[in-house]
Amino acid sequence: MSEATDVVAFKVEDGIAWVKFNRPEKRNCMSPTLNRRMMEVLDELEFRDDVGVLVLSGEGTAWSAGMDLKEYFRETEALGLKGVRKSQSESYGWFRRLRRYQKPTIAMVNGWCFGGGFGPLFACDLAISADEAKYGLSEINWGILPGGGVTKVVVDLLPMRDAMWLTLTGELIDGKQAAAMRLVNESVPLEKLEERTREVANILLEKNPVALKYAKDAVRRVGDMSYDDAEEYLVRMQEAANSFDNEGRKEGIRQFIDEKSYKPGLGAYKK
Ligand code: ACO
Numbered sequence: 001m002s003e004a005t006d007v008v009a010f011k012v013e014d015g016i017a018w019v020k021f022n023r024p025e026k027r028n029c030m031s032p033t034l035n036r037r038m039m040e041v042l043d044e045l046e047f048r049d050d051v052g053v054l055v056l057s058g059e060g061t062a063w064s065a066g067m068d069l070k071e072y073f074r075e076t077e078a079l080g081l082k083g084v085r086k087s088q089s090e091s092y093g094w095f096r097r098l099r100r101y102q103k104p105t106i107a108m109v110n111g112w113c114f115g116g117g118f119g120p121l122f123a124c125d126l127a128i129s130a131d132e133a134k135y136g137l138s139e140i141n142w143g144i145l146p147g148g149g150v151t152k153v154v155v156d157l158l159p160m161r162d163a164m165w166l167t168l169t170g171e172l173i174d175g176k177q178a179a180a181m182r183l184v185n186e187s188v189p190l191e192k193l194e195e196r197t198r199e200v201a202n203i204l205l206e207k208n209p210v211a212l213k214y215a216k217d218a219v220r221r222v223g224d225m226s227y228d229d230a231e232e233y234l235v236r237m238q239e240a241a242n243s244f245d246n247e248g249r250k251e252g253i254r255q256f257i258d259e260k261s262y263k264p265g266l267g268a269y270k271k
Contacts, residue, residue, distance in 0.1 A: 007034040008041045009059065015052040015205045016198065017045045017103075024060025027112055031071035035090040042094060046102050052209060053201040054101065056124055057108040063133060066115030067091070067148070091116065092148065098123035099220065104204045104212050108197045109133045109175065109184065115150060122153040125216050127184035128200060129175035130193045135183065140170040156223075157183055206268040208248045214241040 009022040019041060021028035030038075045051050058064055067073060072091070076083040098105060098120060107124035113135045121127060137154070139146045146154070146167055154163040162181050165171070175187035188196045204212065214237050222230040242249065252269040255261045262269055 008037045016201045017051045017054045019056050021058040021064050027062035027065035028058040029065040029068040031068040032087045039094040052205045054105045055108050062112040063109045064117035066117045095119040095123045114138050118150045118153045128197050129184040129187040130190040131175040131187050132190045133175040134172045136172045137166045138170050210244045
């Protein structure tokens with residue numbers, strides 16, 4: 001990868017930022033160093049004009065083997081509460097940053113995804129898995145509950161029985177099972193993973209970027225609102241989006257109503 005050769009690698013190509021967990025020898029588990037670096041990389045990419053979509057994947061056989069049990073847990077606990085809180089804020093910080101990212105994001109899950117890895121998995125807007133990937137809430141296997149938001153992630157994404165199954169058994173599921181459970185959008189053979197992810201990214205790249213940002217935020221936020229609150233919120237958000245992007249949506253309406261050059265039901269207007 002061209003722009004960094006450290007614990008987070010990235011390159012930008014044809015509108016897509018390909019970001020990788022890059023500790024393959026440690027199965028891309030998340031150390032404090034990796035968490036700090038990821039925040040820097042997200043900062044660097046978020047408002048670049050040449051980035052329309054961010055894809056998060058892992059180098060080697062893992063997407064991410066969760067939190068680094070040595071550097072994230074044991075070594076920070078040795079520093080006392082101050083150390084623990086610092087490392088928590090660093091990891092939760094970039095997960096939160098990703099959940100609210102300016103550009104749409106896709107988790108391209110190429111391999112192992114454990115425990116804390118469910119944080120960034122959920123933070124990405126869409127998720128495409130390799131059939132060969134393996135997912136597990138292994139926390140129970142070493143005696144903790146799925147913290148760092150992970151229990152919330154599975155309860156939000158999955159039916160209660162599936163969330164409880166993963167949480168209590170620590171059993172692995174593969175990509176196809178993850179897609180059947182709707183933990184990810186879809187699952188394809190590993191050799192097709194990048195190609196399929198690029199196709200999905202290209203669908204997003206055709207859309208109005210302001211509308212994408214407001215729409216993804218709306219999907220994440222209205223779930224906890226009453227119908228009336230959501231209706232009000234969506235009216236206000238559309239008005240806020242309009243103030244950014246008067247021309248884009250007017251152009252979309254023009255091409256459909258006046259020019260009759262496309263149908264919004266079947267694809268995006270020409271930017
Ligand atoms: N934390 C710290 N080190 C790790 C982690 C981790 N989460 N995952 C892997 N490593 C290290 C191993 O200690 C090993 O280091 P070493 O080469 O210095 O001995 C190296 O990465 C390679 O790991 P192996 O276990 O040899 O790799 P293998 O491919 O055989 O197995 C697997 C991969 C299944 C992912 C295994 O490494 C594993 O079980 N990892 C832990 C998964 C886990 O439970 N993560 C924590 C989830 S809970 C949470 O995140 C809060």
